[in-house]
Structures are given as C-alpha cells and as structure tokens.
Amino acid sequence: MTITHEPSDLLTDDAAAKQSCEAGACARFALNRRGLLRGAAAAGTAVVAGAGLSACGHILDPNENAADGAPPSGATVTDMTAPPATASAAAKPMSGGAGMDASKMPDQTMKTTAAMPTGTLLGKASQIPVGGGVVFANHQVVVTQPKAGTYKAFSSVCTHAGCQCNEVASGxxxxxxxxxxxxxxxGSALQGPTQTPLPAKTVTVTNGEIRLQA
Structure with missing residues (x-):
C-alpha cells in the first residue's frame, strides 16, 4: 500500500518537530526534510564507493599481503643497491695482436732475389789490362779495356782471310x-791487307766477371 503525503502534512510535521525542539526533544526530530535528502544521497555514495573498492580490490590486489610492503607471490625481488655486474672476462687479444710472441710470427719481410747473371762466363774483369786486352780463342772473342772501366769486345776472327787474332799489344x-x-x-782496321773492321760483340761485367751475351 502506498502512502501519499500532502504538502500540508509535511509542513505540519516540520512545525511539530520545531515545537518539539523547543520543548527539549531535538535529539529525536533534528533532521528536517533537507537533512533527510542529504543523508540519503550520502548513504548512496558510500554504498557505491564501497562496491567500487570491493571490486577494485578483487582485480588489483592478487596477494593480500602486498599492502603490508611484502612482494606479491611469484614476484622477483631486485636489490637496487647491488653494484652492476662486471664483465665476465677480460677481452682476449686478437690473433696477431700485441699478446703474441713476435719471435714466433712468420717473417713477412719482402725478400728480393738477386737476378742470376746471364751470358757465357769468359773470365775475371781483373784479367783485362787498361789500354790492352785478352783474346778468348775458345769463344773467338777478344775483350779490351781502352780506358779504365770501359770494356769492349770484338770477334777475334780476322776479316782478311779468317785467321785467329792472337795478340793485343800497343793498343x-x-x-x-x-x-x-x-x-x-x-775494332777498325789500322793496317794490313784488310780495311774491314772486326765485328763488335756484347759483354757485361757482373760481380767482377765478364760474360759474353748472345
């Protein structure tokens, strides 16, 4: 059954409450109509807040003792005051670096191989006198040294009749x-029955040796 209050009834209640307060009964009728409305709103808010906290506590608090400062179960505790980890091992020197024994390393120095002398060995340069020469009959060549350090060579076969020249004297x-x-x-002809010079030959002097080149 629904009870309906008329405005006049509410006003009558307020008047009665006022009269009662004047009579010393305020503890029972202190709340007026506005206080009742505000009390109802506050009660509703508290109910909603409590429900929200309960719901939030169920979702965000998986471990009851987290609120006491202890880590939740399954959590990993990291000591923030511990010094950073150092390198596991010192760097090892690379191959060929300063850590290697240089005496055991292969010699990388470029070595130049002296070229082997070419030509036919005739003899020692010291055999050829300055201002004279030597006839090498086996090779049919004559080597002369008109001036110090200058070596000449000619065929030792005479251009007149093909005889072998056998002497160097008086230049x-x-x-x-x-x-x-x-x-x-x-090698030019100086006297005799021929005017044809002796053919020139090529000789080289290497390490004090005279060699006939082809």
Missing part, C-alpha cells in the same frame, strides 16, 4: 797470318 789487336791490326777502341 792494337794483331793477326799473325798477314800482319793485319785492328783498334782496341772500335
């Missing part, structure tokens, strides 16, 4: 067959 290469003579400087 000339001499043939014993018909008396022909040739210059030690350029």
């Amino acid at each position: 000339m290469i001499n043939c014993p067959c018909h008396g022909a003579s040739f210059s030690i400087s350029d």
Whole structure:
C-alpha cells in the first residue's frame, strides 16, 4: 500500500518537530526534510564507493599481503643497491695482436732475389789490362779495356782471310797470318791487307766477371 503525503502534512510535521525542539526533544526530530535528502544521497555514495573498492580490490590486489610492503607471490625481488655486474672476462687479444710472441710470427719481410747473371762466363774483369786486352780463342772473342772501366769486345776472327787474332799489344789487336791490326777502341782496321773492321760483340761485367751475351 502506498502512502501519499500532502504538502500540508509535511509542513505540519516540520512545525511539530520545531515545537518539539523547543520543548527539549531535538535529539529525536533534528533532521528536517533537507537533512533527510542529504543523508540519503550520502548513504548512496558510500554504498557505491564501497562496491567500487570491493571490486577494485578483487582485480588489483592478487596477494593480500602486498599492502603490508611484502612482494606479491611469484614476484622477483631486485636489490637496487647491488653494484652492476662486471664483465665476465677480460677481452682476449686478437690473433696477431700485441699478446703474441713476435719471435714466433712468420717473417713477412719482402725478400728480393738477386737476378742470376746471364751470358757465357769468359773470365775475371781483373784479367783485362787498361789500354790492352785478352783474346778468348775458345769463344773467338777478344775483350779490351781502352780506358779504365770501359770494356769492349770484338770477334777475334780476322776479316782478311779468317785467321785467329792472337795478340793485343800497343793498343792494337794483331793477326799473325798477314800482319793485319785492328783498334782496341772500335775494332777498325789500322793496317794490313784488310780495311774491314772486326765485328763488335756484347759483354757485361757482373760481380767482377765478364760474360759474353748472345
């Protein structure tokens, strides 16, 4: 059954409450209509807040003792005051670095191999006198030294009749067959029945040795 209050009834109640307060009964009728409305709103808010806290506590608090400062179960505790971990091991020197024994390393120095001398060995340069020469009959060549350090070579076959020149004397290469003579400087004919010079040959001096080149 619904009870309906008329405005006049509420006013009558307020008047009665006022009269009662004047009579010393305020403890029972202190709340007026506005106080009742405000009390109801506050009660509703408290109910909603309590429900929210209960719900939040169920979701955000998986471990009851977390509120006491202890870590939740399953959590990993990290000591923030511990010093950072140092390197596990010192770096090892790389291959070929300063840590290696240099005496055991292969010699990387470029080595130049001296070129082997070419040509046919005739003899020692010291055998050839300055201003004279030597006939190497086996190789049919005559080597002269017109001036110190200058070596010349010519065929020792005379251009007159094909005889072998056998002597170097007085600055000339001499043939014993018909008396022909040739210059030690350029092989030109100086006297005799021929005017044809001796053909030039090529010789080199390496390590004090005279070699005939082809």
